[in-house]
Amino acid sequence: MTDISVIISTYNSEAWLEKVLWGYSCQTFKNFEIVIADDGSGPKTKDLLYKFRDQEGLNINHVWQEDDGFQKSMILNKSIVACKSDYIVMSDGDCIPRNDFLEIHQNNKEKGCFLSGGYFMLPMDISKAITKEDILKGNCFNLKWLKAHGLASSFKNNKLTAKGLKSNLLNKFTPTRPSWNGHNASGWKTDIVAVNGFDERMQYGGQDRELGERLVNYGIKPKQIRYSAICVHLDHKRGYKTPESMAKNRAIRDETKSENKKWTDSGIKKG
Numbered sequence: 001m002t003d004i005s006v007i008i009s010t011y012n013s014e015a016w017l018e019k020v021l022w023g024y025s026c027q028t029f030k031n032f033e034i035v036i037a038d039d040g041s042g043p044k045t046k047d048l049l050y051k052f053r054d055q056e057g058l059n060i061n062h063v064w065q066e067d068d069g070f071q072k073s074m075i076l077n078k079s080i081v082a083c084k085s086d087y088i089v090m091s092d093g094d095c096i097p098r099n100d101f102l103e104i105h106q107n108n109k110e111k112g113c114f115l116s117g118g119y120f121m122l123p124m125d126i127s128k129a130i131t132k133e134d135i136l137k138g139n140c141f142n143l144k145w146l147k148a149h150g151l152a153s154s155f156k157n158n159k160l161t162a163k164g165l166k167s168n169l170l171n172k173f174t175p176t177r178p179s180w181n182g183h184n185a186s187g188w189k190t191d192i193v194a195v196n197g198f199d200e201r202m203q204y205g206g207q208d209r210e211l212g213e214r215l216v217n218y219g220i221k222p223k224q225i226r227y228s229a230i231c232v233h234l235d236h237k238r239g240y241k242t243p244e245s246m247a248k249n250r251a252i253r254d255e256t257k258s259e260n261k262k263w264t265d266s267g268i269k270k271g
Helices: 014-025 043-055 072-082 101-108 124-129 132-136 143-148 155-161 164-173 189-194 207-218 243-258
Strands: 004-010 032-038 060-064 087-092 095-097 113-116 185-188 221-224 231-233
Touching (some): 004 072, 087 095, 087 189, 113 207
Parallel strands (some): 004 087
Antiparallel strands (some): 087 185
16 A cells, blocks of 8 residues: 555646656655546546556556536545545646655654645746756756746745755744645545545635635644645646636635534535
């Protein structure tokens, strides 16, 4: 049995997903499975997954559903059920993990807690420029390499350079509150199932945060690792983001907070 199940969400984004899978092919922590939460991609995604399974030996379970618009919460719930490990890391098909990404999650996991990681956003030109070699060599996490490709200076660059005591201090004193982030979070499968997974009424905008808010209401403590567990976020368009979906999701989150909800009737189990 694997120690970690990694859920990676995707939809018709083979170029980005391939870069992400190269990131998982060189992890220092090896005892994991990948569960692809596929919200209706075409056959190119399936072909890519077979390549990595057959040629790179990645342990991949492809969980797929028919394309019916943006139904990420639904496919994530199906993927949670499919996970064989007791512990689940969630990320996205546009987030390349640093080679110690899973090792950090493994070393920091704790009963009664979930882990809240962050991401480092890359502009489109750098996202496109990253090659397989850049991922395997770690160039895309190297500040000098990124600046040579046009990355601007920013305090956020500390995410890429902080190690040891510095990363621990930044985790402790960051003004950002720990939350469940779909691009970089992890927790125990029993806890996620206990709050019934994601609310399937929610489309784009905050469904991951709402899950974390129910976990907190259930008594699970969020733990900050945004300066330790590092992934770089590849740029892309967000055509599924609408004011209507954002407003609907905001109302659901407000209800979760005001009523101290621990369970959704629109999750893994219905009703």
